Amino acid sequence: MYPRFSETFIVSELLAREAAGEQLVIFSLRPSTDARFHPELARVKAPVIHVPRPSSPSRLWGELGRTAESPTLLEGMRRCLPDLLAAGPDDAAQAIALARAAQEAGVTHLHAHFASIATTVARLAGCIGGLPYSFTAHAKDIFHEDVDEAELETKLADAHHAITISGYNLDDLRTRFPAATTRLHLVRNGLELSRFPFAPHLDAAPEPHAGNHPGGTLRPARLLGVGRLVEKKGFHLLIAAVARLRDAGFDVQADIAGDGPLKEQLQRQIDDAGLGSSVRLLGPCTQQEVGELLGSHDVFVAPFVVGADGNADGLPTVLLEAMARGIRCVAAEVTAVGEVVRSGETGWLVPSGDLDALTAAVTEAITHEPQHLHMLDAARTMIERSFDSAAQARRLQSLVADPDSPAAQDRLAAGPNLVDPAAAPGRPVTHRTVPAQPVTVQPVTVQRQPSTLQESV
Numbered sequence: 001m002y003p004r005f006s007e008t009f010i011v012s013e014l015l016a017r018e019a020a021g022e023q024l025v026i027f028s029l030r031p032s033t034d035a036r037f038h039p040e041l042a043r044v045k046a047p048v049i050h051v052p053r054p055s056s057p058s059r060l061w062g063e064l065g066r067t068a069e070s071p072t073l074l075e076g077m078r079r080c081l082p083d084l085l086a087a088g089p090d091d092a093a094q095a096i097a098l099a100r101a102a103q104e105a106g107v108t109h110l111h112a113h114f115a116s117i118a119t120t121v122a123r124l125a126g127c128i129g130g131l132p133y134s135f136t137a138h139a140k141d142i143f144h145e146d147v148d149e150a151e152l153e154t155k156l157a158d159a160h161h162a163i164t165i166s167g168y169n170l171d172d173l174r175t176r177f178p179a180a181t182t183r184l185h186l187v188r189n190g191l192e193l194s195r196f197p198f199a200p201h202l203d204a205a206p207e208p209h210a211g212n213h214p215g216g217t218l219r220p221a222r223l224l225g226v227g228r229l230v231e232k233k234g235f236h237l238l239i240a241a242v243a244r245l246r247d248a249g250f251d252v253q254a255d256i257a258g259d260g261p262l263k264e265q266l267q268r269q270i271d272d273a274g275l276g277s278s279v280r281l282l283g284p285c286t287q288q289e290v291g292e293l294l295g296s297h298d299v300f301v302a303p304f305v306v307g308a309d310g311n312a313d314g315l316p317t318v319l320l321e322a323m324a325r326g327i328r329c330v331a332a333e334v335t336a337v338g339e340v341v342r343s344g345e346t347g348w349l350v351p352s353g354d355l356d357a358l359t360a361a362v363t364e365a366i367t368h369e370p371q372h373l374h375m376l377d378a379a380r381t382m383i384e385r386s387f388d389s390a391a392q393a394r395r396l397q398s399l400v401a402d403p404d405s406p407a408a409q410d411r412l413a414a415g416p417n418l419v420d421p422a423a424a425p426g427r428p429v430t431h432r433t434v435p436a437q438p439v440t441v442q443p444v445t446v447q448r449q450p451s452t453l454q455e456s457v
Helices: 008-019 039-043 057-068 071-079 081-086 089-104 117-129 149-158 167-176 235-247 263-272 287-296 317-325 355-365 371-386 389-401 406-414
Strands: 023-028 048-050 109-113 133-137 161-164 184-186 221-226 252-257 279-283 299-302 328-333 348-351 444-448 453-456
Touching (some): 008 023, 057 071, 071 089, 089 117, 221 235, 235 252, 235 279, 287 317, 299 317, 299 355, 317 328, 317 371, 328 355
Parallel strands (some): 023 048, 221 299, 252 279, 299 328
């Protein structure tokens, strides 16, 4: 689905790759359902093509007929018929349409974001059109309970190359699929750093005073949470921490920016705790609005949890943005978060689901201490070294050209690894069989030579 309000990292990647000279076309498998869009979308030059889903047998037959007009695609459909028959009807039909659209555009490489439906369609389209494909694995698409392990292994094994965004993911996938991950590479999501100026504001942090309670402050400490209102973000813990802090005599306020299915449940929690004047749900905010919030709050709080369905965040872009801007960050340790947030070095890292530890960390973060500035400086330096979207684009381009070439390997090695996966393996992820649930379709990227036209689906 493109554009998607919550997937700012895809827009950043598109902009960086276009700035590096690549020409892009974006294919969307589903129409966007978002009501708001980030202004950065206007800077993306790539056209957006919506891949049709036949709504009737006659439309499907027409799609097959149009594709069969190409002898190479007709042969491709014959060759890939077993895979097409094994796929879902929508996936197979869209793969056929995508193969034809890719041929018309002169595409020579497909790239999908997320290892779910987008990669399913890219793989099938590549099979039909004789095109290599690659994909980026993020979080839900590899950790959720409904991930088909055999299908994921096939996608990894068949890909020209695969990418994942953290050392945790790299280690986990290599452990689960040792034979299929020889072409799996670590390329971290990038930020367009010029849009996130480093502006620490410790001088505005609340200072304790000699009030009726040692935790009293001269003005409210301002906490910020940003993300979709879903279980894995853990915002119920942020609300509970605010209640504890206020009970302890701290004057704190929290803003939570985002929208999602838990909006009403979180609002009830706020109302039941009597925090109506202390916690606000702001609704969805653009990147510009989030940037303004980061510049006006004292502490960014990311109380991540692993969902009951196994879903967990990978390495949320907004956490990287907060660290780039110079706001103090408190985050819970799930998957790769500990690769960037290190207690006493770049922020405060707490065990996931531990309300006591979260409350204690926020309490320490809202106080003005000289060493906090050193942590903010270290966090910004780390972001500049390892999460620059321009460097990310160069590595991705090298992989498309030849993932095993010395140039590609040099560029992959150019960015310092935050964590050596072999030295610090992630916690094992448990996968259980559950009834199938809807999976959101994500963008896919496509490329051609010699003009290196890259097209995103």
